[in-house]
Amino acid sequence: MAELVRVETGGTHPAGVATIRLDRPPMNALNTELQEQLRAAADDVSRDRAVRAIVLYGGEKVFAAGADVKEFAGQSHEDMLRDAGRLSSALSALAAVPKPVIAAVTGYALGGGCELALTADFRVSADNAKWGQPEILLGIIPGAGGTQRLPRLIGPAKAKDLIYTGRFVDADEALAIGLVDAVVPAAEVYPTALAMAAKFATGPALALAAAKAAVDGGLDGDLGNGLRLESHLFASLFATEDRAVGMRSFIEHGPGKAVFG
Ligand SMILES: CCCCCCCCCCCCC[C@H](O)CC(=O)SCCNC(=O)CCNC(=O)[C@H](O)C(C)(C)COP(=O)(O)OP(=O)(O)OC[C@H]1O[C@@H](n2cnc3c(N)ncnc32)[C@H](O)[C@@H]1OP(=O)(O)O
Numbered sequence: 001m002a003e004l005v006r007v008e009t010g011g012t013h014p015a016g017v018a019t020i021r022l023d024r025p026p027m028n029a030l031n032t033e034l035q036e037q038l039r040a041a042a043d044d045v046s047r048d049r050a051v052r053a054i055v056l057y058g059g060e061k062v063f064a065a066g067a068d069v070k071e072f073a074g075q076s077h078e079d080m081l082r083d084a085g086r087l088s089s090a091l092s093a094l095a096a097v098p099k100p101v102i103a104a105v106t107g108y109a110l111g112g113g114c115e116l117a118l119t120a121d122f123r124v125s126a127d128n129a130k131w132g133q134p135e136i137l138l139g140i141i142p143g144a145g146g147t148q149r150l151p152r153l154i155g156p157a158k159a160k161d162l163i164y165t166g167r168f169v170d171a172d173e174a175l176a177i178g179l180v181d182a183v184v185p186a187a188e189v190y191p192t193a194l195a196m197a198a199k200f201a202t203g204p205a206l207a208l209a210a211a212k213a214a215v216d217g218g219l220d221g222d223l224g225n226g227l228r229l230e231s232h233l234f235a236s237l238f239a240t241e242d243r244a245v246g247m248r249s250f251i252e253h254g255p256g257k258a259v260f261g
Helices: 032-047 077-095 112-118 134-138 146-154 156-165 171-176 186-201 205-219 223-239 241-253
Strands: 005-008 017-022 053-057 101-105 108-110 122-126 130-132 182-184
Touching: 005 032, 017 032, 017 186, 032 077, 053 186, 077 112, 101 112, 101 186, 108 112, 112 130, 112 146, 122 171, 122 186, 134 156, 146 156, 171 182, 182 186, 205 223, 205 241, 223 241
Parallel strands: 017 053, 053 101, 101 122, 108 130, 122 182
Antiparallel strands: 005 017
16 A cells, blocks of 8 residues: 555654655545545544644645545545545544644645645745635535635635635735735745644644634534533643643743743
8 A cells, every 4th residue: 555644753844743645646635535634644643642742744746735636526416425425534634633633734735635734723825826615616605614624714705706716815815814824935834833843742742632622622512612622621621730830930030931741
């Protein structure tokens, strides 16, 4: 079986940082095998306590040009009735990784590729990258969370613009509409994402996991439910060693000096 997805740690990686690297030239088209390997990689980095932050990366040329249209073209309505939920739940597994995830995007993030990047907490884009949800040009709609995560990130009007038209947006527009968080020269995308991940990797792991759960979990409910979720998670952290370390450090050394295990 070809290795289409690799989890990379150690070597030149900053401590506590893992890279989930897609490797299916020429466009990292997301076929079924890659999707399953990506799900396995998400499980691996979730379980590995040595991994504190993750970079999602497709390589120097492209992030992902979407689902494998050549594989898709051969699938029937019945196939998709069976598989559509699998695709969406697979990406939700990635979105639920209880650690900071940064998508490092070069070349293209289109269709399922954009949806994959939307599962991350942050997106670093190459200045020459193109983003979009061109499914409408194929007579379909985004089917791996794009109609749900995109409006939550950039608002319904801009999300409808991208989904209704299928147009590509360049990095500058993606930054302006809030789709991406940083735009850098292509050669700096991966180092920038690694540096962001390295900072998170030194933070309090349980508090970072709680922060992600509170923000993401609160998005789906009303304010009351979100506040109750926040209160529960806030209180739970008072039982952690990180909380003791953080507050003791503040008292003894002042703000921002804590070193978390
Ligand atoms: C935790 C577990 C996670 C599990 C992962 C699950 C992920 C979800 C995956 C399924 C998602 C389904 C729902 C999704 O919303 C549906 C889609 O994504 S539909 C596809 C959307 N994408 C597109 O429409 C883009 C299509 N491609 C292009 O527009 C262009 O190729 C390009 C990207 C703009 C590049 O153009 P060029 O530079 O001119 O290059 P070429 O066009 O010549 O392409 C080179 C080569 O690559 C092949 N290719 C490109 N894109 C795809 C693709 N999406 N699928 C298959 N193959 C693709 C192209 O055919 C060429 O091949 P060659 O001719 O050289 O053999």
